[in-house]
Amino acid sequence: MHLISDSSGETLLHILSSLKKAYRDMSCIEHLHTMVHTTTQLDLAMLQIEQNPGIVLHTLGDARLRKRLEAACRDIGLPCVGVLDEAFGALAAYLNQPPAARITPGASLDDAYFTRMQALDFAMLHDDGQNPGSLHKADVILIGVSRTSKTPTSIYLANRGLKTANIPYITGHPLPPEVFALHRPMIVGLIASPLLVAEHRRKRLDMDKTHMADVYTSKRHISAEINELKELCARRGWPLIDVTRRSIEETAAIIINLINEREDSRRR
Template sequence: MTPTKAPTDSYFHLHLVSDATGETLITVGRAACAQYANVLAIEHVYPLVRTMKQLDRVLSEIESNPGIVLYTLVDNEIRGRLKERCRDLGVPYLSVMAPIVRLFQSYLGGEPTPRIGGQHSLDAVYFKRIDALNFTVMHDDGQMTEDLENADVVLLGVSRTSKTPTSIYLANRGIKTANIPLVPNVPLPSNIETLRKPLVVGLVASPERIVEIRQNRLLGLNAADTGTSYTDRQAVSEEIAFSRRLCARNGWPLIDVTRRSIEETAATILALFNERRRQQLAET
């Protein structure tokens, strides 16, 4: 459909209509919105829309707040009703999956078998991800270090280098991840330098960034900065220097997360992990 004239305000309404969880739409919608730094998207997310009654409530909301409509709907009748009403209202709409499914169909041939929320099936991949999440939670922040050899990835880093959120992100990809904090005057687990199976990765950031995050954390906890080494720039610099020396001595890859998002850091780790796995398979 030919889109209507763009609004002149600095925001617009983005309607995400799905018969499943809506995660695909949210990801795609936000990725597109990120290309427009000066415009704010007001998200309206409608998951599990599987009946006409549910759709009517969605359509009422779209009518009250016109904007872009993205959808993933399997049911032909519900999908047709949404498209018809969007045309009547003059709002732009798009099936996010349709162009991709058409490409698959042209290459693979035959008709697809539509399944609501098919990517969330309770299959082996799903249970592998749950297993990875359980492992990662139990091995967060230096816990249960006696069985680190069972991890896929072990993250090392000083406080505030995003070890835990990066670990959880990797676990969602099915990667069993443990993370170990590097704390001054606290010895590392005795087995850390003899690990064979896991990929060990160090995370660092600039001293300025670490100090800023730590100060903000103290403020959030209503804790006074008593001048301890936790937020002292020189002390933080020494912590980071130690982590760099440790990784260099053991040949562990080191990632500077100063200007990286969690997703970018995790993507780099996944690339290292997959390359290491390919090398291991080639050697067998």
């Protein structure tokens, strides 16, 4: 499978991940050709495609490059899909206006960009319970037992512009008292099945080659910890998400929906 992009290939990687979920048994070798802007770069990619034939997915905006790629694929009998074409076609028809030439986008200094940068800085400074004194500035605070994807979920939400902090929930270690006085941030508890948490924790210990108490990976201890957090969330009215069967993106989508719902109900 060949993915050809004039940019970073993000969209194609997401589409590939959808394809792989539907074709779990497919063993495919991915060739990612990014930053393809010139015919020379495209011809180089075509050489590799001829050597390793397979489906070609692309997001090329430049009409000349597209035609060249499509013709070359037709010549050697390979399927070639411009994955953005239909969306662009629909929008052009709807607006009755052709798209501007899609050239390399520059980093734009717009507000969304700064919001994202600020949110990422915030997430870095508030990872793993750091700097509790500025938790009131957060949009979201994740409270989770160890190995429930707090850090990657925080980063994902920060990438979406939300200032996110995460705080570990550990039996015997009280949460920072600041947490209980907060009104603005959306506070969410994260749990997972004890089995999954235990597996994550064992993997982590293997990787770090450190020796921590058995209690960290004991399923009984983990269950007790999760139950404590469940009770705390119920008592405080904080939503709780079980991340066992969810990807980071799905957990984040649920949290964003929760925030939107709260904002909607406040506006009413």
